[in-house]
Amino acid sequence: MPNVLLVGTPNSGKTALFNRLTGLNQRVANYPGITVDLSVGRLAKLPHLDLVDFPGTYSLRPISEEERVAVGHFDASMGDPTVQQVLCVVDATRLEKSLFFCLQVVRACQHQGRPVTVVANMGDILTRHRLSLDTEGLSEALGVPVLLVSARTGEGLDSIIARLESPQMAAVVQAPQAGGGVLASEGGPADNALYAEARRLAEQYGAPSDVLLQAQSRLDHFFLGSLSGGLTFSIIMLILFQSIFTWSAPVMDAVEAGVIGLGSWLLPYLSEGVFRDFVADAIFSGIGAFLVFVPQIFVLTFVIGLLEDSGYLARAALICHRPLRFFGLSGKSFIPMLSGVACAIPAIYAARSIESPRARRLTYLAIPLMPCSARLPVYTLLIAIFIPRETALWGLVGWQGLTLFTIYLFGMFAGLVIAGLVNRLTPAEDQMPFMMELPGYRMPALVPIARRSVQRAKHFVTKAGAVILSVTIVIWVLGYFPNQGTDLGGSWLGMVGQWIEPIFQPLGLDWRYGVAIVSAFLAREVFVGTLGTIMGIEGAEDNILPLVEQIQANALPLGSGLALLVFFAIALQCVSTVAILAREAHSWRLAIRMVVAYLCLAWIAAWLTFQVTAWFQ
């Protein structure tokens, strides 16, 4: 199928434009290096054309993995007859920086006879500050069309469609009027000439950017101040974790009440027997226990989305660089690690933007210990069992939220310690320097972030839900037969559970928890569903009880609860994460070693926790 390439410098808004033009919902954020792989989507208004979104790169001479992806594919595309047009996105507010790469692309396209259009994005920011860009002048100087658009507001997008529809689209571009003959990646004097050309064009046709930079500098003064910067960083992180409990609690209560209400309404209509027991135990107790946590996934993704879109994360990376370096990591490791709080898979991809191979490998080691959203249902369940739901400071700070914050800190600290140990124990390599472009601050776009959060919550339900449903059915069948749920210990599940019980007994956990832990190797969230099903079969009540109440009624010891928390904080149980790790690190050996090492470490740390708690009690 004919296709259109979307290239540009990092953080020029390519992916936002891609989403607008295709109607897709690829991840976007306000910091460089968010897109690390190619994305392909069909243009919504021109369904005969595919749009290919490239990772951003500062030049056609790559230094990081995602830049190598972009440049490698760009070079290959130049010889591809299906490529009909190249859209080179530039940041209209930072024209000089973008034009250096843009000139390389224009020259390369001219060299290969490919049509190219320059798309000057972020036109809305220019309008808001009463600035302008001389698109006609720039177009004349470059010898290619220049369109001013805003991917954020949708302004000017029709001009891109019109351009792609025009019969001249396939025409070879004209030669530029100035600076011709300077090719892309020669380096040295050629680069100097190209840069001088970019600067001249930006000064002549671009908007003065002093106003924007002054506003950014004032905010940086606060967010990067020695005292205010550190304090703000701590407060923002605390709010992030508090929000997971405080903001989502009412919706979680509503979902839980809804599940119980629906079950109470439906069950009396079903006649006594196997089917009714299945619906009560597997569907309402098992799946219902898992659904309660979906609002938290939404809130977590939403708050991280706000941070990503605001431009703050690049500053956070800067603040964290020095402490992370102590552990052999880089400030750039911070963004993948924070992404890992939502899900380890995009976090592993995001580590591509770390230039240093050593820092990247150490980041891979730390990411699986970041407290990902799949762990959240387990943590929330255990916290709800042991920690009272009381709040302080007018409801802003809750004990449950503080406990979660502590568990998250534990996971992050464990990740750093392991990275640091491996860094110290392996032969030293040259540290690569830290250099990062700081994006401008902006108000987060709430609607796209909310849409992405809904998508993430949906993904959580559909992907994890399918696994959980399958596991729940298997667990229920094994637990219900051969004695129709009258004796869980004598069921097939009980027999299997008692066989694995010796592994978990030293942690103070009986076979039911052992079965739930083993089932969580498919996906961590399965733990909650499995436990819900087991407790559902075991419960003699006709009423469906929240899982928390059922576990409280079974009197899980505090030491065992803490041991479970520690086990889940360290164990690498996610099959998908292991597969992606192996692919990105180009090493199955590393991935398998990590699984084994983290499992052994998780068990030992959990056992120590149980023993220490028992000693204090």
Added chain:
Amino acid sequence: MAAQTDIFTLWDLPLRASAELVGFAASLSERYRGRLQEFGFHAGEEICCQQQPGFGAPRVFRVSNATYSLDQDLAKQVLVRPIGGSQGA
């Protein structure tokens, strides 16, 4: 041409002071020299130190119409000289 003694490293540029880029230390690898040039760090370019976060964190420099953060190792390999009465540390 400024005297050799006027030249100092970008890391030593005081907060809010500007300086003119002279060149790069010979020890800086071609790869990073190239990337800095792509960012706009060219001989003769004016660079302003915009932020100096505490505890040895990377500093923020404005070059042309963009701001970049460079750590100590890198900023010490960028050589500058004062302009407009700015003094290096």
